[in-house]
Amino acid sequence: MLSTTSRTTLGREKQRGSTGRSDLYEVLDTGLFCHLGVVVDGYPMVVPTGYGRIGETLYLHGSTGARSLRAGDGTEVCVTVTHVDGIVLARSVFHHSVNYRSAIVYGRARLVTDEEERLAGLRALTEQLAPGQWDHARPPSRKELAATAVLALSLEEASVKIRRGGPSDEPEDYALPVWAGVLPLETSWGAPLPDPVLPEGIDVPVHISGRR
Numbered sequence: 001m002l003s004t005t006s007r008t009t010l011g012r013e014k015q016r017g018s019t020g021r022s023d024l025y026e027v028l029d030t031g032l033f034c035h036l037g038v039v040v041d042g043y044p045m046v047v048p049t050g051y052g053r054i055g056e057t058l059y060l061h062g063s064t065g066a067r068s069l070r071a072g073d074g075t076e077v078c079v080t081v082t083h084v085d086g087i088v089l090a091r092s093v094f095h096h097s098v099n100y101r102s103a104i105v106y107g108r109a110r111l112v113t114d115e116e117e118r119l120a121g122l123r124a125l126t127e128q129l130a131p132g133q134w135d136h137a138r139p140p141s142r143k144e145l146a147a148t149a150v151l152a153l154s155l156e157e158a159s160v161k162i163r164r165g166g167p168s169d170e171p172e173d174y175a176l177p178v179w180a181g182v183l184p185l186e187t188s189w190g191a192p193l194p195d196p197v198l199p200e201g202i203d204v205p206v207h208i209s210g211r212r
């Protein structure tokens, strides 16, 4: 179960909240990118970035020069992951909505210095984008590792909110001649496009071609 703190208590539409850790993992594990919110030099900065999860820890990475990562070390950050599943079209403009699954994680991030944990975090990040790719591609060199910062964030304080279903209109509006319902949004992978300079004879690996 997700523990509810003063920060993660839903104010509005509480029935959309989920306290199941499995829902949190589902939202995180099926996402590709997150948004990292951090205060940099006194102002809020929200950056879209990659992530990966190992157990109860989220890993984020970037250049050692990235301001958001530098500012995040040892400070309170907020990470969100959002999936849009459909647009909810109501009879009135006011009641339009979105079907979604989203997670918000709060906590004090820490810069990972242990080499083993850094590699594990980077592996999780790569596998989040393309499962099977870490073992397929060349591992990072010492120089590349030295240029990469890895931040860790505990999943201890997190919330999940999920909206499903159709519109909810005002009783008198149901008689209006206005179409109402849900327009589902589906995201799918396309056919892999080989790099034009790829030498002949290198086939698309199954872990890539199989994602369609």
Ligand SMILES: Cc1cc2nc3c(=O)[nH]c(=O)nc-3n(C[C@H](O)[C@H](O)[C@H](O)COP(=O)(O)OP(=O)(O)OC[C@H]3O[C@@H](n4cnc5c(N)ncnc54)[C@H](O)[C@@H]3O)c2cc1C
Pocket (backbone or CB within 6 Å): 007, 008, 009, 010, 011, 012, 082, 083, 084, 098, 100, 101, 102, 103, 104, 158, 159, 160, 161
């Ligand atoms: C794709 C998308 C589009 C949305 N569009 C709108 C919109 O146009 N207008 C609008 O009012 N709302 C929208 N929402 C809902 C929005 O995210 C907030 O849940 C809602 O606005 C309540 O915000 P609040 O400031 O009152 O937060 P509160 O309910 O006061 O937040 C308290 C705590 O609840 C948790 N929480 C709140 N919202 C979420 C969430 N979405 N996911 C996970 N945890 C959450 C957090 O831990 C937060 O600290 C949208 C959500 C998504 C995912």
